[in-house]
Amino acid sequence: MRQLRQFSSALMLLLVLLVAVLPLPDFWIYQLNYIGLYALVGLGLVMLTGVCGLTSFGQAAFVGIGAYTTAWLTLNTGLSPWLTLWVGLLLTGVSAWVVGMITLRMSGHYLPLATIAWGLSLYYLMGNMDALGKYDGLLGLKSLAIGDFEIGQGRAFFVLSWFILIAMAWGFSNLLDSRPGRSIRALKGGTQMAEAMGVNTLNYKVTVFILAALVASISGWLLAHFQRTVNPSAFGLKMGIEYLFMAVVGGVGHVWGALVGAGLIKILDDYLQVALPKLIGTSGSYEVIVFGIALVLVLKYLPNGLWSLVVQWIPKSNRAVDWAEAEPLPTRAKPETGEVILQVEDIRKTFGGLVAVNDIRFQIQAGQIVGLIGPNGAGKSTTFNLITGVLPLTSGQVRFRGEPITGLPSREILRRGMARTFQHVKMIPDMSVLENVALGAYSRGQSGVLAAMTLNHRAEERRLFKEAQRQLERIGMGALLHEQAGNLAMGQQRLMEIARALCADPALLLLDEPAAGLRHKEKQALAQVLRQLQSEGMSILLVEHDMDLVMQVCDHLVVMEFGTLLTEGTPAQIQASPAVRAAYLGTEH
Numbered sequence: 105m106r107q108l109r110q111f112s113s114a115l116m117l118l119l120v121l122l123v124a125v126l127p128l129p130d131f132w133i134y135q136l137n138y139i140g141l142y143a144l145v146g147l148g149l150v151m152l153t154g155v156c157g158l159t160s161f162g163q164a165a166f167v168g169i170g171a172y173t174t175a176w177l178t179l180n181t182g183l184s185p186w187l188t189l190w191v192g193l194l195l196t197g198v199s200a201w202v203v204g205m206i207t208l209r210m211s212g213h214y215l216p217l218a219t220i221a222w223g224l225s226l227y228y229l230m231g232n233m234d235a236l237g238k239y240d241g242l243l244g245l246k247s248l249a250i251g252d253f254e255i256g257q258g259r260a261f262f263v264l265s266w267f268i269l270i271a272m273a274w275g276f277s278n279l280l281d282s283r284p285g286r287s288i289r290a291l292k293g294g295t296q297m298a299e300a301m302g303v304n305t306l307n308y309k310v311t312v313f314i315l316a317a318l319v320a321s322i323s324g325w326l327l328a329h330f331q332r333t334v335n336p337s338a339f340g341l342k343m344g345i346e347y348l349f350m351a352v353v354g355g356v357g358h359v360w361g362a363l364v365g366a367g368l369i370k371i372l373d374d375y376l377q378v379a380l381p382k383l384i385g386t387s388g389s390y391e392v393i394v395f396g397i398a399l400v401l402v403l404k405y406l407p408n409g410l411w412s413l414v415v416q417w418i419p420k421s422n423r424a425v426d427w428a429e430a431e432p433l434p435t436r437a438k439p440e441t442g443e444v445i446l447q448v449e450d451i452r453k454t455f456g457g458l459v460a461v462n463d464i465r466f467q468i469q470a471g472q473i474v475g476l477i478g479p480n481g482a483g484k485s486t487t488f489n490l491i492t493g494v495l496p497l498t499s500g501q502v503r504f505r506g507e508p509i510t511g512l513p514s515r516e517i518l519r520r521g522m523a524r525t526f527q528h529v530k531m532i533p534d535m536s537v538l539e540n541v542a543l544g545a546y547s548r549g550q551s552g553v554l555a556a557m558t559l560n561h562r563a564e565e566r567r568l569f570k571e572a573q574r575q576l577e578r579i580g581m582g583a584l585l586h587e588q589a590g591n592l593a594m595g596q597q598r599l600m601e602i603a604r605a606l607c608a609d610p611a612l613l614l615l616d617e618p619a620a621g622l623r624h625k626e627k628q629a630l631a632q633v634l635r636q637l638q639s640e641g642m643s644i645l646l647v648e649h650d651m652d653l654v655m656q657v658c659d660h661l662v663v664m665e666f667g668t669l670l671t672e673g674t675p676a677q678i679q680a681s682p683a684v685r686a687a688y689l690g691t692e693h
């Protein structure tokens with residue numbers, strides 16, 4: 105992947121230089137300049153909407169901030185555009201941070217609506233401020249220049265804007281292939297899994313929102329000096345919608361899709377604006393209707409955009425990084441065998457009138473495998489979610505290694521050494537097994553967004569991959585490192601989740617039905633793995649329906665029924681208990 109990416113970026117740069125020296129008509133260059141500017145905004149939307157699943161109609165407003173900042177400052181203060189660019193980025197960054205912090209906490213349709221409101225209010229602000237020339241805008245800007253050399257609207261501008269575009273696309277694709285990038289790619293499937301791996305998901309959402317706004321702002325800065333005038337019409341809601349069109353049509357999950365979308369929409373836009381009025385006989389913005397229909401068709405028949413057609417033909421290479429020699433990651437101090445590691449004290453959870461977990465109390469000693477069993481709906485998964493901070497407690501207390509963890513978010517609980525799997529597998533299907541598992545080691549790395557974009561994270565990345573490979577080999581999946589996670593059988597997906605949890609270097613591992621979907625041989629292998637982990641000092645809390653497995657590996661069993669604790673004891677005691685037979689085994693057999 106990595107080599108391919110460097111290669112495609114280098115190829116794009118060469119193409120740009122070639123186009124710049126070829127005797128193409130000036131009009132083509134002029135069109136390509138617009139396409140580059142649009143693609144820059146589209147690139148941000150690919151990250152935001154395509155990768156994170158956050159829809160924004162408000163990108164045009166951020167383009168406007170970049171454009172108006174440089175326009176007003178260069179006209180009124182005489183500052184160089186090379187300086188005003190940074191002022192624009194600062195203003196954009198701050199406003200995106202504020203808008204993001206307010207809106208990204210909301211779920212569902214609130215974000216698109218909030219971005220519409222944001223786009224509209226900025227549009228009316230630009231259109232009504234005297235200092236910004238109201239709806240006439242600001243005129244008479246200078247074009248960009250380096251010393252006496254004017255960049256203008258032709259080939260020099262083309263080279264500048266496309267170099268910026270390619271650099272940003274390169275940085276974003278580097279980012280997607282990194283520790284922070286894996287967290288970002290996890291966001292689309294909801295925040296639960298990423299949070300359980302130690303990721304602060306709100307921070308990443310806000311970061312991507314800011315990044316998308318910043319590239320839009322750069323586009324606005326370029327646009328202002330390209331057109332040498334700014335007015336609100338270029339930054340209104342209509343443009344906000346068109347930018348989203350470009351990203352969706354091109355391929356919302358692919359960085360280069362932004363380019364395809366921008367090119368197509370720009371050329372179609374120009375063509376339709378001339379052709380449609382002729383066809384229909386009156387003038388008007390009919391192209392919007394064609395775009396709307398096209399968008400619906402693309403979403404229906406090609407949900408990953410046009411670029412996905414191209415991607416099929418690009419060979420998928422294995423990673424070029426070699427991590428065999430990487431230093432192992434540091435590990436945490438583990439509790440002594442026999443020490444009480446988890447104390448669950450009268451925890452309760454109610455959903456409306458239903459008491460799903462009714463004052464459950466038990467404890468786990470370091471080095472033990474404790475089984476939590478009971479019929480379907482007994483409250484086992486809810487108990488898991490209460491212990492790991494995925495759900496807030498109604499009442500009660502949980503102590504981990506002696507300290508209360510009640511009320512902590514799940515990412516903090518993970519960082520203290522408790523890792524889990526989910527009953528319903530949560531993974532990133534289009535990422536490799538290795539990358540999915542490496543996400544589990546998130547809390548053991550530091551590299552941030554900027555380091556990843558500039559490839560300054562590679563030493564740490566090797567260590568994370570080495571750990572991921574080690575854990576996959578530990579559970580017998582060493583042969584599947586580069587398989588796409590979505591292609592795995594259900595049983596393998598569960599094993600992958602265990603490897604991911606192990607990557608966090610936990611002292612306590614919580615497994616929710618790990619044997620579901622496993623064949624007999626795989627169950628035997630799993631039992632072997634669990635005992636192996638135990639012999640290495642790991643403590644495990646296991647929810648499982650397969651009684652053979654439970655009886656085989658557990659030291660102690662806790663039995664739940666209808667949310668309450670029925671009884672607890674050794675496997676032999678539980679097997680002999682008439683109450684358990686009646687309640688649990690009775691419903692099973």
Ligand code: ADP
Nearest residue numbers: 455458460478479480481482483484485486487
């Ligand atoms: P188990 O894992 O033992 O099969 P669960 O913990 O999943 O059981 O569920 C226990 C009970 O709580 C069930 O009756 C279930 O329907 C209910 N329940 C679980 N999660 C929720 C929720 N988010 N909202 C409402 N009810 C829930």
Ligand code: MG
Nearest residue numbers: 484485486527
């Ligand atoms: Mg369950």
